Amino acid sequence: MTEPVRVAVAACGAHWEAAALDEVEHDPRLVLVRRCVDVADLLATAGTHRIDVALLAVDSPGLDAAVVDRLAESGVRVASVGADGTDLGIEHTARLGELAAMGAVPVQSREAEGEPGRLVAVWGATGAPGRSTLAVSLAAAAAASGHHTALVDADVYGGSLSQLLGVLDEVSGIMAACRDVNRGRPEAATSHLLSVGPHWDLLTGLPRSDMWHHLRPEALERVLRALCRDHELVVVDCGFGVEAGFGQQPSRDQVTRRVLDLADEVMVVGRVDPIGLARLVRALDDAEPWTRPPRLVLNGFRGALGWTEREVAQTVRELTGQTPWAFLPQDGPGHDLALMTGRPLREVSPGSGYVSRVERLAADLVAVR
Secondary structure, eight states: OOOOOOEEEEEOOOEEEEEEHHHHOOOEEEEEEESSSSSSHHHHHHHTTTSEEEEOOTTTTOOOHHHHHHHTTTOOEEEEEEEGGGTTTOOOOOOTOOOOGGGSSSOOOOOSSOOSSSEEEEEEOOSSSSSHHHHHHHHHHHHHOOOEEEEEEOOTTTTOHHHHTTTTOOOOOHHHHHHHHHTGGGGGGGGGGGETTTTTEOOOOOOOOGGGGOOOOOHHHHHHHHHHHSSEEEEEEEEEEEOOOOOTSSOOHHHHOOOOOOHHHEEEEEEEEEEHHHHHHHHHHHTTTTOOOOEEEEEOOGGOOOOOOOHHHHHHHHHHHHSEEEEEOOOHHHHHHHHHHEEEEEEEEOOOHHHHHHHHHHHHHHHOO
């Protein structure tokens, strides 16, 4: 005998609530698990994995795209009743008298079709390994070669891309974009980009690190997918932390973990010195399991260390089981000039060895489509 479909109703006083409850209670194919008093109650119920279907009123207080994504992640089939909910990412509309049919629909996927752009996450251990500088340099190199590129500051511990590029706008692009997608306006996410050069857009980060709770991983995912639809390459500068949250409590590092999971490529940056390599090894271990193998980029290589690239590569291989993808040479004077003028290194020092190495990395990233 087929198990009945377990239903939770979060109507928040909608006109159809009584009829829906009556249908669920009298249809042997359905069983009412809970009549939720609000969206928070629904999320708590979904977290117990005791429901198959959630029937929602689209105007419920607190209902947004992030809530819909969290329900889908819990394996719940989400349906609106009485109104269309596609703006919030709700793919199904349930009809009174046909509610049992919801048990047969698939759980909606968060994967979007037809996304031409590649998503590249730039991440690294604590200790300023040069992650943000590499993210800027990659985006600048890709844009200079004619590829429409977006650079996103998703560092929840203190983003610096605006300062690196001399942008004085204090409005947080990433907060505004996430707010729009949460309100069911995903098409507006790209309106918060700033053009910082030909073929090159910037989504500015948080104005203060203590505002991290304004960024929901589900909303940022929708923003990144929107950017990928409009750009050939999307480069995301991530915060260093990757600690998992506890239960249903929000965690600052959830944003970074979501970006690393979504990315087509993850570039892990470490410094070529004893402290930098030790931090890199620990960071790689902390971030496991990886959705896909990361690419290791070792920054700040210089002859004064007394090591060759081959020796460093062998050491990293022995400690991590991974072979470094690239070595970037140290260019202190060039980076200082770029920082003080708010321009990418390739503009102030085009002959830098760092620039030529990054150009090769960018070419590899955009070539794989």
